[in-house]
Amino acid sequence: MTGIVSVQNVRKIYDGGFEALKGTNLEIQEGEIIALLGPNGAGKTTLISTICGISSLTSGKITVDGMDIGTDYRKVRAMIGLVPQEIALEPFETVINSVRFSRGLFGKKKNEAYLDEVLKTLSLFDKKNSKVMTLSGGMKRRVLIAKALAHEPRVLFLDEPTAGVDVELRKDMWNTVAKLKKQGVTIILTTHYIEEAEAIADRIAVINSGEILLVEDKAALMARMGKKKIRIDLMEPAKTVPERLAPYFLELAADGSALTYTYDVNSERTGITGLLNDLQAAGLQMRDVQTQQSSLEDIFVGLVQEDAK
Amino acid sequence: MNFQAVGAIYTFEMARFFRTLKQSFLSPVLSTSLYFVVFGTAIGSRMEAVDGVEYGAFIVPGLIMLSVMTQSIANASFGIYFPKFIGTIYELLSAPVNFLEIVVGYVGAAATKSLFIGLVILGTAYLFVDLDIQHPIAMMCFLLLTCLSFSLLGFIIGIWAGNFEQLNLVPMLVVTPLVFLGGSFYSISMLPPIWQTVTMFNPVVYLISGFRWAFFGQADVAIGVSLGAISLFTLGCMAFIWWIFKTGWRIRS
Numbered sequence: 001m002t003g004i005v006s007v008q009n010v011r012k013i014y015d016g017g018f019e020a021l022k023g024t025n026l027e028i029q030e031g032e033i034i035a036l037l038g039p040n041g042a043g044k045t046t047l048i049s050t051i052c053g054i055s056s057l058t059s060g061k062i063t064v065d066g067m068d069i070g071t072d073y074r075k076v077r078a079m080i081g082l083v084p085q086e087i088a089l090e091p092f093e094t095v096i097n098s099v100r101f102s103r104g105l106f107g108k109k110k111n112e113a114y115l116d117e118v119l120k121t122l123s124l125f126d127k128k129n130s131k132v133m134t135l136s137g138g139m140k141r142r143v144l145i146a147k148a149l150a151h152e153p154r155v156l157f158l159d160e161p162t163a164g165v166d167v168e169l170r171k172d173m174w175n176t177v178a179k180l181k182k183q184g185v186t187i188i189l190t191t192h193y194i195e196e197a198e199a200i201a202d203r204i205a206v207i208n209s210g211e212i213l214l215v216e217d218k219a220a221l222m223a224r225m226g227k228k229k230i231r232i233d234l235m236e237p238a239k240t241v242p243e244r245l246a247p248y249f250l251e252l253a254a255d256g257s258a259l260t261y262t263y264d265v266n267s268e269r270t271g272i273t274g275l276l277n278d279l280q281a282a283g284l285q286m287r288d289v290q291t292q293q294s295s296l297e298d299i300f301v302g303l304v305q306e307d308a309k
Numbered sequence: 310m311n312f313q314a315v316g317a318i319y320t321f322e323m324a325r326f327f328r329t330l331k332q333s334f335l336s337p338v339l340s341t342s343l344y345f346v347v348f349g350t351a352i353g354s355r356m357e358a359v360d361g362v363e364y365g366a367f368i369v370p371g372l373i374m375l376s377v378m379t380q381s382i383a384n385a386s387f388g389i390y391f392p393k394f395i396g397t398i399y400e401l402l403s404a405p406v407n408f409l410e411i412v413v414g415y416v417g418a419a420a421t422k423s424l425f426i427g428l429v430i431l432g433t434a435y436l437f438v439d440l441d442i443q444h445p446i447a448m449m450c451f452l453l454l455t456c457l458s459f460s461l462l463g464f465i466i467g468i469w470a471g472n473f474e475q476l477n478l479v480p481m482l483v484v485t486p487l488v489f490l491g492g493s494f495y496s497i498s499m500l501p502p503i504w505q506t507v508t509m510f511n512p513v514v515y516l517i518s519g520f521r522w523a524f525f526g527q528a529d530v531a532i533g534v535s536l537g538a539i540s541l542f543t544l545g546c547m548a549f550i551w552w553i554f555k556t557g558w559r560i561r562s
Binding site: 052053054055056073074075076077078080082084086088089090091092093097100101102103104105106107108109147 | 311314316317320321325328391392395396397400401403404405406557561
């Protein structure tokens with residue numbers, strides 16, 4: 001099924017010869033939140049810039065709602081809102097005038113009630129007539145989001161929207177994103193904060209060196225690739241891992257006080273029962289047992305490292 | 310045509326002008342007054358009338374052109390360079406607008422500002438000299454065309470410039486000398502014959518000459534030639550800007 005945004009075999013080679021996108025394919029479904037994860041220079045911003053028309057593509061095809069971004073650029077761009085990575089705002093203008101400018105630029109007629117609503121949602125209403133230059137960094141980021149929402153887009157690109165933003169504001173933004181999703185807005189998010197993707201995304205796409213490594217439902221990805229760890233604290237420190245426990249590939253803590261067992265949550269036999277029995281048989285006594293689920297960050301780092309090999 | 314977008318760009322750019330309205334108004338009034346004190350009264354009183362026009366009045370069209378050309382370039386180049394400099398150009402590039410709409414918005418605002426300045430200088434001139442404009446409609450048309458064409462040139466400079474030094478380079482090194490040597494303060498006929506020929510390669514000569522014709526009914530070159538030259542210059546700038554947006558030169562990676 002073709003998504004609301006369809007990226008087909010897109011290549012982007014910059015003038016200097018650097019290939020930022022190497023035949024990228026990505027289908028984004030309407031109404032979803034998809035997080036684009038990748039290290040610096042992976043091609044996240046290039047992909048977004050190309051879809052939004054800021055960068056031209058070298059080859060391939062991109063459609064939004066079935067329309068080509070080149071030939072139908074007016075209709076396509078009117079549907080898209082973009083929050084850039086860098087804070088780029090006219091410093092001497094007021095918040096409301098900046099937002100009004102964005103709405104007009106995207107061809108929408110004046111609607112002060114709607115703009116007020118956007119400002120209220122983003123807790124910017126009381127700063128409506130303040131000059132942008134007087135706002136804090138976090139507030140400026142909100143203004144960028146307000147500008148991107150000013151023309152009522154159906155697809156919203158958020159390029160690292162919470163970079164350098166404090167925890168409280170970040171959670172506020174997550175709530176805003178959740179509200180937009182409820183309104184039916186499709187959201188494409190790039191982020192360095194894996195916890196951000198984990199908290200709000202429906203699907204995860206991992207990009208590295210201009211190639212999409214995987215696109216998968218977040219929960220399914222975590223279930224498929226997630227590993228769990230059991231940390232067993234010992235009553236008496238062990239100098240080495242007993243021979244009997246070798247099949248479990250246990251990690252011994254530096255001070256010998258704990259053993260860590262890693263297992264796949266999806267495998268038929270986790271080996272936990274056998275391990276516990278063998279621990280007893282090896283004469284080791286347990287003080288405490290803790291389990292730990294691997295995070296999306298662990299999965300992401302694993303994928304990127306594997307790709308680099 | 311995305312009229313909403315044109316209106317948004319125009320309004321946003323004009324807001325910059327209104328924020329500094331006092332400076333925008335006072336600066337041309339002061340500089341024009343100084344020109345009149347120095348050239349009109351101190352030096353002008355010792356000079357003969359040029360083609361029957363008192364020297365103080367003779368320099369009025371040149372003075373207006375000098376300010377209008379430099380202001381048009383400055384306003385339009387800054388208008389498009391500033392979004393590039395602070396990064397807000399992303400919004401323009403991702404908006405559902407074509408090159409014409411962007412140009413009409415930015416260049417229209419820049420031309421409006423310089424038209425205002427031109428009229429302020431004209432008003433100031435009335436305080437110092439007796440002026441009887443023979444072809445007021447033609448005068449307004451020339452003024453408008455100059456505002457427009459030099460704002461287009463300024464827009465190109467703004468897109469080309471990679472830093473603030475480059476932004477000032479062309480106006481300083483090219484435009485100001487061309488304007489000064491384009492007959493702002495003298496008639497071409499006052500030059501030696503060889504320099505009269507050289508001067509004919511200066512496009513500004515045609516603008517000032519045409520503008521002066523609108524004021525006093527006499528010119529260094531035929532009015533039709535002046536009109537043709539300014540129209541050609543405007544079309545050339547438009548074609549270049551069309552190419553810029555087609556290729557993304559200096560604006561799109």
